Amino acid sequence: xxxxxxxxxxxxxxxxxxxxxxxxxxxLNLEVQPGECLGIMGGSGTGKSVALRHVIGxxxxxxxxxxxxxxxxxxxxxxxxxxxxxxxxxxxxxxxLVGWMTVEDNLALPLRERGKLSEPQIAERVAEALETVHVxxxxxKFPSEISGGMKKRISIARALITxxxxxxxxxxxxGLDPEISRSINALMREVSEKLGVTSLVVExxxxxxxxxxxxxxxxxxxxxxxxxxxxxFFQPSHPRLIAFLGHDQE
Amino acid sequence: xxxxYLPSWWPQLLTVLFAAGVAHAAWNxxxxxxxxxxxxxxxxxxxxxxxxxxxxxxxxxxxLSQVRSAAISNLYVVSLVGVFIGMIFAxxxxxxxARFGQQDQIGPLVAAGIAREMGPFITALVLASTYGSAMxxxxxxxxxxxxLTALEVMSIDRVSLLVxxxxxALAIVCxxxxxxxxxxxxxxxxxxxxxxxxxxxxxxxxxxxxSLSGLGETFPVPKDVFGxxxxxxxxxxxVALISCASGISARGGALGVGxxxxxxxxxxxxxxxxxxxxxxxxxxR
Numbered sequence: 001x002x003x004x005x006x007x008x009x010x011x012x013x014x015x016x017x018x019x020x021x022x023x024x025x026x027x028l029n030l031e032v033q034p035g036e037c038l039g040i041m042g043g044s045g046t047g048k049s050v051a052l053r054h055v056i057g058x059x060x061x062x063x064x065x066x067x068x069x070x071x072x073x074x075x076x077x078x079x080x081x082x083x084x085x086x087x088x089x090x091x092x093x094x095x096x097l098v099g100w101m102t103v104e105d106n107l108a109l110p111l112r113e114r115g116k117l118s119e120p121q122i123a124e125r126v127a128e129a130l131e132t133v134h135v136x137x138x139x140x141k142f143p144s145e146i147s148g149g150m151k152k153r154i155s156i157a158r159a160l161i162t163x164x165x166x167x168x169x170x171x172x173x174x175g176l177d178p179e180i181s182r183s184i185n186a187l188m189r190e191v192s193e194k195l196g197v198t199s200l201v202v203e204x205x206x207x208x209x210x211x212x213x214x215x216x217x218x219x220x221x222x223x224x225x226x227x228x229x230x231x232x233f234f235q236p237s238h239p240r241l242i243a244f245l246g247h248d249q250e
Numbered sequence: 251x252x253x254x255y256l257p258s259w260w261p262q263l264l265t266v267l268f269a270a271g272v273a274h275a276a277w278n279x280x281x282x283x284x285x286x287x288x289x290x291x292x293x294x295x296x297x298x299x300x301x302x303x304x305x306x307x308x309x310x311x312x313x314l315s316q317v318r319s320a321a322i323s324n325l326y327v328v329s330l331v332g333v334f335i336g337m338i339f340a341x342x343x344x345x346x347x348a349r350f351g352q353q354d355q356i357g358p359l360v361a362a363g364i365a366r367e368m369g370p371f372i373t374a375l376v377l378a379s380t381y382g383s384a385m386x387x388x389x390x391x392x393x394x395x396x397x398l399t400a401l402e403v404m405s406i407d408r409v410s411l412l413v414x415x416x417x418x419a420l421a422i423v424c425x426x427x428x429x430x431x432x433x434x435x436x437x438x439x440x441x442x443x444x445x446x447x448x449x450x451x452x453x454x455x456x457x458x459x460x461s462l463s464g465l466g467e468t469f470p471v472p473k474d475v476f477g478x479x480x481x482x483x484x485x486x487x488x489v490a491l492i493s494c495a496s497g498i499s500a501r502g503g504a505l506g507v508g509x510x511x512x513x514x515x516x517x518x519x520x521x522x523x524x525x526x527x528x529x530x531x532x533x534x535r
Contacts, residue, residue: 056403082405096400099392110404113411162404 009198015064026222037199039213046219048202089159089167095151097143104139129157149180169201185211292495302410316419332431336438344447353447357454358461360439365474369432374485378518382493386514389497390507417490424486425479477533492518
């Protein structure tokens with residue numbers, strides 16, 4: 001089946017969002033097809049993370065529509081929103097691991113809360129998740145005792161442990177050195193290919209999106225300015241995108 | 251005694267006027283909308299805690315951990331404050347009683363004063379300023395570092411996971427610490443009675459225990475002790491709830507956490523003092 005004939009996992013139509021007098025999103029449109037990895041790129045403060053927060057229902061649009069799995073997020077009841085969120089994994093910029101829980105407890109938390117698996121099954125799933133993100137021997141450590149790169153890996157493992165259909169990454173390379181960034185990008189690509197999950201990656205580092213995204217969308221002044229497959233995106237013709245990528249491309 | 255020219259209900263009138271004055275000042279200071287929003291969010295949090303009480307068996311590990319840390323880290327503070335409160339109370343009352351040759355009455359006076367008022371009040375204040383502030387800072391840090399958002403995104407009920415164990419823990423720890431504070435306070439009063447007022451230990455303790463044995467009319471239990479413990483139970487819930495609510499609403503990094511912590515201690519202190527009056531009125535009128 002052709003990808004374009006499938007129903008998109010995420011569809012954002014004419015999304016507007018302002019904070020007081022500051023217009024952040026000004027008619028954003030995008031679609032993410034099943035199994036696809038869409039990268040969202042743009043300068044700081046262009047509303048990339050704000051768009052992501054609308055997808056998971058943490059923000060309500062001023063106008064426009066955000067549909068996830070065919071349901072309009074803003075019109076969902078609290079129970080429906082909870083059910084939708086169970087199908088989505090979210091990787092936060094700083095990891096957002098619960099500080100007073102060990103790495104293993106952080107990973108087990110969403111499974112324990114759902115109450116569908118026994119403790120041995122949870123332990124097995126946690127071990128499997130740690131193996132997927134190539135973290136061995138840190139299960140009993142607290143988040144304050146591990147490095148930034150490892151936190152990011154654990155955060156990815158936590159997002160994947162419930163076997164979501166869609167994973168949202170909010171600046172997965174933020175605060176990481178190039179070497180660790182490369183390993184995180186490889187991990188994201190591996191996860192995407194191995195598990196076949198749909199991904200939406202917000203990032204402003206060229207190297208990350210070049211490596212993980214199938215398609216990249218460039219946001220400028222709250223709108224999608226360029227939307228192209230990754231290879232073409234990084235051979236830009238739009239002057240604004242050339243200006244944005246200029247330094248990195250050199 | 252109420253003077254003839256004042257109605258019998260004048261203390262209540264005075265309290266309502268005072269409460270209205272405080273509310274008016276807070277209204278002008280924070281703005282009516284902010285004040286109503288804050289009060290509303292705390293009441294909704296209380297309701298959410300009640301609504302998830304049935305999750306308590308699932309939270310027993312966190313509950314025990316909260317009880318342990320609240321009790322252990324504050325036991326010495328409550329004991330130290332309790333013994334000196336008892337000594338101060340005995341000294342102040344004893345000096346006055348001695349002027350009328352009534353220092354033998356120091357036992358009942360200290361016991362009733364501590365069990366009814368000072369024990370629950372001081373224990374709650376100590377817990378608000380130590381454990382309550384720590385709780386607000388912890389929740390505030392979770393709020394500003396996206397940990398609470400992460401729980402929300404994972405469809406994890408943060409009231410059930412974070413607030414419920416803390417509220418129940420302080421509802422248990424506050425009365426338990428009050429019992430300790432009461433006992434130590436009465437013993438502290440005994441030191442002063444015997445050493446400085448010339449009242450024998452036996453007489454002091456006998457009269458103190460006898461005075462605390464009086465049963466209530468509605469419930470046949472020692473009224474002074476259980477009245478104080480009921481207050482303490484309410485204070486514990488209030489301190490935990492206010493601290494958690496302040497922490498959850500923290501925004502804006504370290505500065506926001508600091509503000510949330512100081513707001514938690516301020517609001518918990520005011521709530522304890524105002525609630526103390528109304529609870530005292532309800533129990534002892």
